[in-house]
Amino acid sequence: MRRVVITGMGALTPIGNNVEDFWQSLVNGISGAAGITKFDTTKFKTKFACELKNFDPLDFIPKSEARKFDLFSQYALIATEEAIKNGNITFDNLNKNRIGVIWGSGNGGIGTFQQQVAEFAQGDGTPRFNPFFIPKMIVDIASGLISIKYGLRGVNFTTVSACATSNTAIIDAFNYIKWGKADMIITGGSEAPITESSVGGFNASKALSTHNENPENASRPFDVNRDGFVMAEGAGTIILEELEHAKKRGAIIIAEIVGGGMAADAYHMTGTHPEGEGAYLGMLAALEDANISATAIDYLNTHATSTPQGDNSELKAVERVFGRNSKLNISATKSMTGHLLGAAGAVEAIACIKAIQHNIVPPTINAVDIEPEFKDIFNLTLGKAQTREVNYAMSNTFGFGGHIATTIFKKYME
Known part of the structure; x- marks a missing residue:
């Protein structure tokens, strides 16, 4: 390909x-x-x-x-x-x-x-x-x-x-x-x-x-x-x-896109599947498309819109894909940008690409009292950006109707 x-x-x-x-x-x-x-x-x-x-x-x-x-x-x-x-x-x-x-x-x-x-x-x-x-x-x-x-x-x-x-x-x-x-x-x-x-x-x-x-x-x-x-x-x-x-044409290459996965919750008109079934399948599909394992991902930009059900179901899916206490950095940039609806994926893809360029993970702001179920098992990059090597970044987006789309970007190398 x-x-x-x-x-x-x-x-x-x-x-x-x-x-x-x-x-x-x-x-x-x-x-x-x-x-x-x-x-x-x-x-x-x-x-x-x-x-x-x-x-x-x-x-x-x-x-x-x-x-x-x-x-x-x-x-x-x-x-x-x-x-x-x-x-x-x-x-x-x-x-x-x-x-x-x-x-x-x-x-x-x-x-x-x-x-x-x-x-x-x-x-x-x-x-x-x-x-x-x-x-x-x-x-x-x-x-x-x-x-x-x-x-x-x-x-x-x-x-x-x-x-x-x-x-x-x-x-x-x-x-x-x-x-x-x-x-x-x-x-x-x-x-x-x-x-x-x-x-x-x-x-x-x-x-x-x-x-x-x-x-x-x-x-x-x-x-x-x-x-x-x-x-x-x-x-x-x-x-x-x-x-x-x-x-x-002598272009400056910023990064590479290596995977894309799509799936469906097949559950509810507006609500996400309680166990994040579609999110789980979408992330797996993207990893398979990229031909990498979950451990290769350094940064995950979550869909995480700040809704009661949606955030929990996504983290349940993340746990299934990446396991507990992984070295993965997670953040929710919607805490800063708000939710751009149909434009969210593009803006968050840019956040992932810039994270790869600069080896900086942007933070999740405003999150103070974390859901007890997930408080100590993920690095949610709370409050402040974190410096780390970012070779692969994944971006999740979910939509009303149960639509799931996940992309994977990587640092460009010849």
Whole structure:
């Protein structure tokens, strides 16, 4: 099989509007949670989220173009532009028929959908919809826009697997290159879910934290007092490239992707399997794909959204795969970024790749009173980043519907 490497990354997150700022915030344990500014939360149970900070899309996209794109597409284009610049990629010198885009989003243009339907409902019944309504809303449009902007004519589609979405996209991109169907693929995910309908909907399903008095401490994975996840927005882009193709164009190789595993809980519409059955199978599948044993993994970035059932079931699966008291470092970066839903996997993949680059494991913040069952058997990297050799890093993502996707990255060596 052809080897697949990472040659570019872009990040737009609540704790940094580019990869380096994001990484520095992770290492320093910065929380991105604060009161919601996008709408009036007076009547909402949850009044905070992890919004982007000091960010204006018009700094990157002309106003005439931005009005045609939902925020989730704007985020995708901005993160992708950073990845292409960082990867020193000039597409005119490459075969664009062999370069594709596989993007992910769980909600797509939910802000556009909410606005247009609300305006119609408040009117006299005459359908005065914006001509950009449908192309702004549909979940596959971000991949199309990236393709159009750079003239990329290779494989192009969007994955949707709820909060496992962008990990699923990364795995698909990895496989397409590995199988010889593409030489380079732009992959990742974006989400713009901080809207009345999204926050209200997740509140109704009792998934969100309501720790309104202290938002920055609300995302507390593994802590017995956790009460739900913290909504977040943003995007992550990863450029995957076939090794020889990358070497031929003189690319700087950041890391290598070596495994991807997918499975299903087959248990409940929104809840995870109590014993983490799908998570267990997904991690095993990724290890088998990478042809390594569990002992090779140095760092695991957990899904760990800070929900009561989800965190426990994941750690049960981790115990089955890695055993107790392993040398593995575990952390939950959602304690800082919040939960980017369909974009979570891409952003957390970047965290794993940076951990490999710098031999630093980012921390789990806010977790003080750890679940007794797991308190003394795992290194959860509590409070502060830890320095250690990171040769292999694994990233878990799980989604409503029981979707499981796990990726494995490694330090690049010739």
